[in-house]
Amino acid sequence: MATAKQLRFVDEFMVDRNASRAYQAAGYTAKGNSAEVAACRLLRDPEIQALVEQREADLRERVEVRQEQVVDLLWDIARADANDLIQHRRLCCRYCYGDGHRYQRTAGERERDVALWEAEQREAQDDAPVTAFDEMGGIGYHKLKAPNPDCPECFGEGVSDIFIPDTRLLTGPARTLYAGVKVMKNSIEVKMHSRVDTLNKVGQHLGMFKEVHEHRGAVGIVDVSEHVTADMKERVAKEMLRGAGYAFDDE
Ligand SMILES: [Zn+2]
Known part of the structure; x- marks a missing residue:
């Protein structure tokens, strides 16, 4: 002892x-x-x-x-999908699904427009002709629907929309990729860690590249792969191949 x-x-x-x-x-x-x-x-x-x-x-x-x-x-950073942090989407336009491809409202919009129309009717001169409320393309507009390829107004391309999810709810690779937001006067920037820098670091770690080290005044080339276990190499190599579309028997 x-x-x-x-x-x-x-x-x-x-x-x-x-x-x-x-x-x-x-x-x-x-x-x-x-x-x-x-x-x-x-x-x-x-x-x-x-x-x-x-x-x-x-x-x-x-x-x-x-x-x-x-x-x-x-x-995580190297394989994360930037779409999990910010999306540019093409969504249906107001005419995509309206009756006869006319302007489509939501139920709430119709209610407000009916109230406006009723107020107009009340203020109108007694001798003015009575006009019916224009239902246009009806209700049921849902902004998250995909564009209608037959739409004569947007020709199936829909409208451009930017979506940023609640970053508090991010998990996994997306959460690691996320590096904060920068709010500017008229815009917002979602910051992400660089995937190219990260892939370089992973590559260096695996000894895919030789790293130059300065050691005791002499500059030498050191193979960094000796610090990586065989198991880690196999795992990361598999992940890289999987990312490139390969499948493995043990899955
Ligand atoms: Zn449309």
Whole structure:
């Protein structure tokens, strides 16, 4: 069983892997060369070795979990659909579904127009001819219906409409893609994380590209793929292929 001092030594050693510094920080009294010798001896102790190896394994696991979380987030952004954040839609026009392709009202609009017509009738001169209320294309206008291809007014193209959903309700990739809104005087901008930047990051993470690292004054090319587990590579590669339309047997 390791002593409290020995455990402290392991803790300190994990900070910077400097055995003699860890030895002194743990409260041992030896100094200088004798500290170095004693620290090395302590480090070779099988029990201490096992503790260090356990700490290293824990650290590796935590790093892998973090890397996976980062890759998951990046992948969410890369595969998210911008339509979940903002949509440009073509919707039916007022004439698409009206009787005889005449202007179509909603029930509420008809009610208001009837009231206006009645007021006009009351104010009209007694000798003015009585005009019937014009029902035009009837009621039932529903702005979310698709354009009618036979419409003689919009020729099936409908009208342009911009829709931004309630961003509080976003889930999954769309929520990760969302980066806030910018409200301007006459417009609103829905901000998104860059999918191209993100794909680059995912690619770098998978070692698809070589990354240039500056290390101790020398510039070298480092293959970053060694930090990625085989399982992560397979998963992300599958996702990419799936995005390109491939299917897998295990689904
Ligand atoms: Zn129409």
